[in-house]
Amino acid sequence: MKIIEFKNVSKQFGTFFANQDLSFSVESGTIHGLIGENGAGKSTAMKVLFGIYPLDGGEILISEKPSLIKNPIHAMSLGIGMVHQHFMLAETETVLDNIILGHEPTSFFGIINREVAQKELQKISESYGLHFSKWNEPVSRLSVGEQQRVEIIKLLYQKSEVLILDEPTAVLIPQEVKELFTNLRRLKDEGKTIILISHKLKEVLEYTDAVTVMRRGKVVGTKVTRDTNEDELAEMMVGRKVSFTYQGERKILASQVKPKSVLQVKNLSTVKTNEPLKDISFELNPGEILGIAGVQGNGQSELLRFLSHPSSMASKANGEYYIQGRSVSHASPLELRNKGVGLVPEDRISEGLLLQQDMTENFILGQQEDPRYISRGFINRKAVTAQVQNKIKEFDIRPPYTTVWAGKMSGGNQQKLLMARALDPDPSILFVAHPTRGVDVGAIEKIHDAIMQERNKGKAVMLFSSELDELMDLSDRILVFFDGKIQAEFSRREFDSWDIGRTMGGGDKAAGGEQ
Amino acid sequence: MKAITMNASMRALVKSILGAMLGLFLGLMICWFTGESPIKILKILFQSAFGSGYDFGMTLFYTAPLLLTGLAVAIPFKSGLFNIGAEGQLTMGALAASAVAVVAPNVQSPVLAIALAVVFAFVGGGIWGAIPGFLKAKRGSHEVITTIMLNFIAAGVSAYFTLYVLKDPNSAQAETLLLPSVYHLKAFECFNGAPMGPLIFWLLALVVFLYFWMWHSVWGYELKAVGENEKAAGVYGISKQKIWMSSMFLAGGVAGLVGIIEVLGNSHRFKIGFSADYGFVGIAVALVARGNILGIIPSALLFGILQKGAGSLDLETDKVTRDLSYIIQGLIILGVAAEGLWTRKRK
Known part of the structure; x- marks a missing residue:
């Protein structure tokens, strides 16, 4: 059964189409990968599904019924839950309180019955094999991997059938990645549907059943995972052939x-x-x-x-x-x-990086006293800006404006800026x-x-x-x-x-x- | 490309003006409900601020300390510190300025005398600012707590010095000895006795200079880097400890210069409780200016006008009192702080 189906869904920000005419479907009880480069529109599509953004065109079918999702609370009531890339947890509060927030079991006079809640959570944890029991620890004492598990348990507690995970492995160390996917497979075996937003091809190939590729706000195609390979997916994502190994020369010096x-x-x-x-x-x-x-x-x-x-x-x-x-x-x-x-x-x-400063200001971090960028004792921003413009060309940094805030750049371009800065003094x-x-x-x-x-x-x-x-x-x-x-x-x-x-x-x- | 930055700061400016106007509008609505004509209130405020040479001089006299305390809040704010201690810093600055005559009673040259007093006021306030900066840098003590505590300590210390060390034996008031006339600042004749003279131009020049300094100097850059991301600044060798101590010293020193306005320009001695909460209104001034150093000038003037107008509201209306001025000040802060009102639609 198609548990989620996008039909010609569009989402516009101003004149910019973040999503244009998206059509794809997710089978119930599968792990479905959604891949694409940064800015391809994956997260936007999922935020539309989760009711964070209203859609501007097309429709979304849930369990084959057209549904107009009004807001995240409505989405949750329809059985859709989302784990954001940056966790939405109150760090100083306990795991238990974080999970039951908004769905607290109460006894007389609205007093929260934490015992009942804990029993239920323990049951969820055991039945899905999640091995978690630190219910009364403050979230701040948990590792990143554990915090992520708390987010997943929260969705299960809210009886979500579809779990959307936005770049879940970006913050994890390799062992935690393995554990996460073991857990996700168990959830799948229990009949849950998982949508995995990622740009790591390896993990998508290894753990998903099907994968939808997006590029520049559009769906390029949906593939059954076992019928595709890394090169094909990469080409669909980037729009040209990509090599995963260094192709240039390796000089012998x-x-x-x-x-x-x-x-x-x-x-x-x-x-x-x-x-x-x-x-x-x-x-x-x-x-x-x-x-x-x-x-x-x-x-x-x-x-x-x-x-x-x-x-x-x-x-x-x-x-x-x-x-x-x-x-x-x-x-x-x-x-x-x-x-x-x-x-x-x-x-x-x-x-x-200084996220709320532009490229010029970021470029001089650590070289603010470099004589090339100082004139008469003060920082010479004209000289810096000129140099940044050179580096933008040399490293193909996008968007190519020196006045763009570092925080508004994609990870790859931020990294290029850091490379350019490190190499600047040769x-x-x-x-x-x-x-x-x-x-x-x-x-x-x-x-x-x-x-x-x-x-x-x-x-x-x-x-x-x-x-x-x-x-x-x-x-x-x-x-x-x-x-x-x-x-x-x-x-x-x-x-x-x-x-x-x-x-x-x-x-x-x-x-x-x-x- | 330039246009993008201009837009960002222009937008901030527009937001501040809209916020201030909204606050003013709401305040005037309140007096409309009490039965006073808002137009009349506006007229009173305007008359009181600009009606005569004396009035304008007094408005500037209220504005001048706010320029300094606004700076004292805005500068450390850029390095990530919230300086609530401008009140204590200006108290210590003023006390130090009044002590200058005890240390150097026989100075002949007015220029030298005033320069000496400026150094005293700056260093006095600066040390008081540097203490929380030092505690933050060495011990991690939160500057909000330490600056508040130091406000009380400054009040105690200044009271002790005023009553037991520098006390004017011929006065029944809690005030220090009168400074020799070589230390007195001149006021403009056209202000008809309002205690403000060329000093106001020096203060405006100081604001412009600090604006330039914060943007173009290496120190200003490092300050911004620490405020924006202290970990990244550390990785690239910028010491947040040094930045915190120096920015708080500078802030305290600038706040201390309020002592020049008061002690040299107005009462020629230190009086306990001379400050009309300049240190705290400075927080509002910096907030309305949105941390923009040049924005402190109009922002301080706005609050100066409202402070000056407060008394006239008492005298010239039947139904509202000076408290309306404080209500309007509060509403302006709310209006500017309610950023969400202006930004939500954009997302």
């Missing part, structure tokens, strides 16, 4: 034959024993990309913080750190920048962290090209990533972090996802390193 390292770390350990980083030593050579692999939380973040801002770790870590032979163990970011270090931080939103050493997390397929190519170009110019690059494919595609060498230690080192000819994966889980590298 003289510096690689006879390496003379530009950066050394010796015996780096964090002070507190319960924190990561134990006796880390490594060197970085010009003309190489050194990949840092590992499951999140095994010390990579702390290493990056130390490398990019040693002075902030002065009381927390011991160890020696040299750049071009000079000690920088207590240097500030500015001193490192002057020594030729560029940084693309881990989280572009919280660590990289650094000889580049730290890049998670450059393609949550980024469109099209933009990934651009960013990878930019990183490889730097390497081919003889720059030393450290690439931190949780995507093993990305690391194996770009790196010349990979260090695997586990429990704060370097668990293994792989050179390019030894790359093997199974072997690297095992060391990421704490296993040993296969003997001899050659298979």
